[in-house]
Amino acid sequence: xxxxxxxxNYIKSIYKLEEEGQExxxxxxxxxxxxxxxxxxxxxxxxxxxxxxIEYEKYQGINLTADGxxxxxxxxxxxxxWECFLVDKLAFSWEEVHxxxxxxxxxxxxxxxxxxxxxxxxxxxxxxxxxxxxxxxxMGKPRAHTPLHKTKAKRLEVVAVSxxxxxxxEFLNAKGIRLGTQLDVxxxxxxxxxxxxxxxxxxxxxxxxxxxxxxxxxxI
Amino acid sequence: xxxxxxxxNYIKSIYKLEEEGQExxxxxxxxxxxxxxxxxxxxxxxxxxxxxxIEYEKYQGINLTADGxxxxxxxxxxxxxWECFLVDKLAFSWEEVHxxxxxxxxxxxxxxxxxxxxxxxxxxxxxxxxxxxxxxxxMGKPRAHTPLHKTKAKRLEVVAVSxxxxxxxEFLNAKGIRLGTQLDVxxxxxxxxxxxxxxxxxxxxxxxxxxxxxxxxxxI
DNA sequence: CCTTTTATTTAGATTTACCTAAACTTTATT
DNA sequence: AATAAAGTTTAGGTAAATCTAAATAAAAGG
Numbered sequence: 348x349x350x351x352x353x354x355x356n357y358i359k360s361i362y363k364l365e366e367e368g369q370e371x372x373x374x375x376x377x378x379x380x381x382x383x384x385x386x387x388x389x390x391x392x393x394x395x396x397x398x399x400x401i402e403y404e405k406y407q408g409i410n411l412t413a414d415g416x417x418x419x420x421x422x423x424x425x426x427x428x429w430e431c432f433l434v435d436k437l438a439f440s441w442e443e444v445h446x447x448x449x450x451x452x453x454x455x456x457x458x459x460x461x462x463x464x465x466x467x468x469x470x471x472x473x474x475x476x477x478x479x480x481x482x483x484x485x486m487g488k489p490r491a492h493t494p495l496h497k498t499k500a501k502r503l504e505v506v507a508v509s510x511x512x513x514x515x516x517e518f519l520n521a522k523g524i525r526l527g528t529q530l531d532v533x534x535x536x537x538x539x540x541x542x543x544x545x546x547x548x549x550x551x552x553x554x555x556x557x558x559x560x561x562x563x564x565x566x567i
Numbered sequence: 568x569x570x571x572x573x574x575x576n577y578i579k580s581i582y583k584l585e586e587e588g589q590e591x592x593x594x595x596x597x598x599x600x601x602x603x604x605x606x607x608x609x610x611x612x613x614x615x616x617x618x619x620x621i622e623y624e625k626y627q628g629i630n631l632t633a634d635g636x637x638x639x640x641x642x643x644x645x646x647x648x649w650e651c652f653l654v655d656k657l658a659f660s661w662e663e664v665h666x667x668x669x670x671x672x673x674x675x676x677x678x679x680x681x682x683x684x685x686x687x688x689x690x691x692x693x694x695x696x697x698x699x700x701x702x703x704x705x706m707g708k709p710r711a712h713t714p715l716h717k718t719k720a721k722r723l724e725v726v727a728v729s730x731x732x733x734x735x736x737e738f739l740n741a742k743g744i745r746l747g748t749q750l751d752v753x754x755x756x757x758x759x760x761x762x763x764x765x766x767x768x769x770x771x772x773x774x775x776x777x778x779x780x781x782x783x784x785x786x787i
Numbered sequence: 788c789c790t791t792t793t794a795t796t797t798a799g800a801t802t803t804a805c806c807t808a809a810a811c812t813t814t815a816t817t
Numbered sequence: 818a819a820t821a822a823a824g825t826t827t828a829g830g831t832a833a834a835t836c837t838a839a840a841t842a843a844a845a846g847g
Contacts, residue, residue, distance in 0.1 A: 353804060374825055387805055389826055394803090406812060406825060437682040447676055454670040462657040573834060594795055607835055609796055614833090626795060626842060 348398065348418065352453045355422050356381060357391050358400060361411055362419035371408025420484040426452035427473035427480075428463050434474040435467060441474040441508075441525070442516030457482070475516075476507025476526050476563065495530075496540060496559040500566035503530045507563035515561060522552060529567065568618065568638065572673050575642050576601060577611050578620060581631055582639035591628025640704040646672040647693035647700075648683050654694040655687060661694040661728075661745070662736030677702070695736075696727025696746050696783065715750075716760060716779040720786035723750045727783035735781060742772060749787065 400415035429451040540556035620635035760776035
């Protein structure tokens with residue numbers, strides 16, 4: 348199956364929205380994810396259905412077929428491996444790599460992808476904590492799922508960040524939060540769902556619900 | 568200046584044909600280099616002229632402007648650095664990397680390009696022996712220029728290969744010819760311009776003019 | 788120098804991936 | 818259940834990069 352860059356981007360976004368729990372991905376949701384218009388999504392949906400990569404009926408939303416899922420995992424694999432490359436080998440920081448990987452991911456060569464993986468030591472997670480599918484399209488573990496704002500635990504470790512925008516990642520950098528950082532929850536404020544945190548001996552600080560939603564943690 | 572992939576490919580090809588000695592690059596030559604039709608070239612020529620990357624008058628052929636040359640060198644730099652990466656780090660052989668680099672070269676990020684260069688140890692030549700322009704767009708030396716079929720010398724060293732097609736490179740692989748290989752010319756046959764060669768102690772073999780044209784050498 | 792050949796350009800279509808505006812479904816609300 | 822609101826699709830259009838076929842210009846040959 349030979350996909351255009353646009354088609355790959357649609358597949359990737361559909362996969363993402365399905366992962367986030369949407370039973371069937373709506374035209375609107377996909378349009379806003381891809382920063383395009385609903386009418387364009389309808390057009391593309393017809394094309395991807397033709398190619399048997401999605402299930403789609405008028406007004407009923409979109410789901411990936413098995414083939415579509417396979418394609419998505421292949422794109423995600425390439426994306427995350429390039430992110431590792433940029434961080435591990437070219438010394439980029441985690442907030443810089445998403446956009447570049449968006450471009451590099453579209454160079455389709457299984458041989459290159461597999462050699463890149465090997466060169467990087469077959470990494471299991473990317474710089475944002477997301478698991479990297481293997482050459483067969485198997486995703487290690489299904490990504491760390493507990494966002495900080497839904498945990499009760501007091502001592503936590505950051506395992507992933509779900510929003511890859513430069514803005515959020517730079518904010519986290521500034522606060523000293525990165526992958527593996529240990530957090531102590533000092534206080535949860537009901538009225539705005541903000542959370543007061545502390546890292547080791549550093550002074551405490553507060554983060555909004557917006558932020559805590561995007562920090563995936565596990566108790567320690 | 569933001570160029571599309573198509574525009575970048577035109578710029579690169581114009582640069583190549585100018586290098587090969589064409590005073591003004593003809594519509595036909597460019598069309599066949601890019602494997603497209605003359606009519607398409609005319610269309611694109613108008614656009615690139617608009618962007619001040621080429622000089623172009625109807626029926627008069629095409630030349631790069633200073634800006635066009637700068638753009639070309641930037642693309643070539645990216646192309647050749649990725650070729651080095653693929654060969655040095657991912658263990659590809661020289662006949663496999665051209666196509667992949669054609670795609671990777673279109674990811675435009677000066678920061679990434681410069682870091683890639685540094686990561687590779689700021690290489691001066693790519694796996695085919697072509698010089699790599701530096702970050703300022705300066706090309707080390709102007710590529711080794713003597714094709715094997717034009718030399719009189721008997722003892723030679725291979726310094727570059729001008730045709731990057733898989734076919735030629737695989738043929739050279741099979742014969743044991745690679746960058747730095749030392750050749751002894753046994754005989755030159757006038758009637759078809761073929762050349763009989765020997766490498767060290769191996770048995771002699773003959774190559775056609777087609778091939779010898781594309782092997783750049785220096786006497787030793 | 789005139790004619791033929793070759794090279795180049797124009798005109799008009801096509802494809803992909805978009806868009807806007809209008810029409811139509813579905814869902815939510817009273 | 819009727820109607821309003823929200824979501825989705827259709828219809829028709831645009832821009833980029835192609836193409837074919839026809840027209841035109843330049844070069845080559847007698």
